[in-house]
Amino acid sequence: MLKVRMSGTKKELRRFVKKMSRSKDYDIETTSDFKPYKGNPKFRILYVNLKMKQKD
Numbered sequence: 001m002l003k004v005r006m007s008g009t010k011k012e013l014r015r016f017v018k019k020m021s022r023s024k025d026y027d028i029e030t031t032s033d034f035k036p037y038k039g040n041p042k043f044r045i046l047y048v049n050l051k052m053k054q055k056d
Contacts, residue, residue, distance in 0.1 A: 009042060030049045
């Protein structure tokens with residue numbers, strides 16, 4: 001399992017989650033809510049747990 005902490009704009013983070021959900025290699029197990037980024041109100045923090053898909 002991979003635990004990923006990302007920061008960026010909401011648009012960038014949503015785009016990443018959308019692309020990862022379409023990935024053939026990983027499943028998204030959980031995503032957190034957007035957390036505020038200290039010092040810059042434009043950015044947010046997002047935590048994602050990814051799991052590798054089983055190869056058939």
